[in-house]
Amino acid sequence: MKKSTLFDIISPIMIGPSSSHTAGAVRLGLLARNIYKNTPKKVIFKLYNSYAHTGKGHGTEKGLLAGVLGLSVEDRRIKDIFESDIAKTIEYEFQYQDNFKYHPNAVDITFIGENKMFISGESVGAGEIAIRQINDFHVKLTGKYNTLLIVHRDKPGMISQVSSLLQYHNINIASLFCDRSAKGQQASMVISIDGHISDDIIEIVEEIPEIYFVSYIKKL
Template sequence: MKYRSVFDIIGPVMVGPSSSHTAGAARIGLVARQLFQKEPEWVSFHLYGSFAKTYQGHGTDVALLGGVLGFDTFDIRIPKSFDLAKERNIDVSFHEEDANMEHPNTVKVKLGDKEHSMELIGVSIGGGKVEIKELNGFQLKLSGNHPAILVVHNDRYGAIASVSTVLAMHEVNIGHMEVSRKEVGQEALMVIEVDQNIGEEVLNEINKLDNVEKVTKIHD
């Protein structure tokens, strides 16, 4: 296994107490915030397994909410997340779920405003690392620990190649890529993890491609 930095081995700089239940939770919340692209008016967290049993004692609740507020794992404002969300008039709820999930540290995050809503499922796999397993019904495998772009597109011939060509033209190296679709020929989701943050110029160029509907990014 290759590590990009020493923090891949010893874990992230974080507000404690737990890398799995606190740092991982904050990372999932932050990914949700970055994908939604703005501050939501409401958010609900549906907790499973170990998360459901210990989320209050281990600070999972404040970490998840802190991430949605835009705080990284090391942000000292995380313990004050509930107060800050109240100041910003964000409606927040937590739900303990009984369903058996593949991983014990699993959370479903639902968030939105008057115009849009989004839903994702994330798991904290240890050491502050996470995986996003589902986004708006699309199955995927996104680490959330490296820069990435998500491209919603029509499932048409050449759509994937056109996005790859733009990245190659800008010398952006792809570390991991996968495509998920609900039905053949319908809407699809392209997930591309890359080695560096991608600028707005590249995102705008991709967004103008035929069959591309929406582009969002996750930055490291």
Template structure:
């Protein structure tokens, strides 16, 4: 196995006990929060595989709740995250499910904030690293280790070209891109993993495209933006 850097071997700065079961879960909760666009009023957090078997003993529930509150994996508030979430008015529900195949450390979030909803399925893949495998029912994959645009749009000719023109004009480089759609000419989700930080202006320009319904940013190392 080849490691990218020393942190891939040592693990992240975190509140323990496990980089996979706590640090990774906190990052997944934070990614779900950013997918929703803020702190949820209600959150269903459903664990499967190894997460389902050990989540209480390893603090995975605390870590996921902390991520939904906007906490990083090394935030000491992780220890009291469930109580803090309840004090903040968040209704948390934890559960388990059997998922055939896929990574053993998997969690599914179903979130609501007012009339806005979001869902996310992600895996903790080791060393505090995560992989998102589904957003709002769309089968996409990204690692959430760089600024990542989630662009909800209609499946229309020229849409991807228009998006990439805006991104390129801003001097941004797309590291990876994935698209999934419900049907031909139906709803679609495009995911762009970027090499550079994404400005509010780029997000506004993308959101102003006729065929685009919403633009979100998952940036676990940057400032949170709705």
């Protein structure tokens, strides 16, 4: 378990009533937006378990939509987001399901637009969140660090090439999470870093052979 800091205890400043069901929902929406990057035409939110059952009383749907639209956890517009003009810029739909394989406060977010993207996450308590899946890949993103998401071919040496490059630029890796679809097929790396990576370094990463896709996801 990651230890809390003093700041974690005396914040966040947020729209109530629940850190997990309201602020957590906003943060899940925001991080999903940072991952998707484009403006979607439509978003489908599928709420599970406690999110599905008590979401309405906690403004969970409002929070999720507000996050996807880029509002912060302390934005007073969250309360009346469904009536706001910014909510008219996209289509959205909410679905509900009980599935006890999922975390009590879980949501799947599907973006439909220029490209389609599936993101699954959970609100783990006290406003903290974790994105667990992006399309076919298992990931772990908390929004606390700037993070590099890399999809590449599953073969020896890929991790070391990327980590050497980061080392060369004096970038410290805070955590590294890897997954693959199947041996020798597509694999993913989720690299959380201290500080920031500049665009030119990201371009060099993109040029590494057999790296198919690089996305730099900004922290919340």
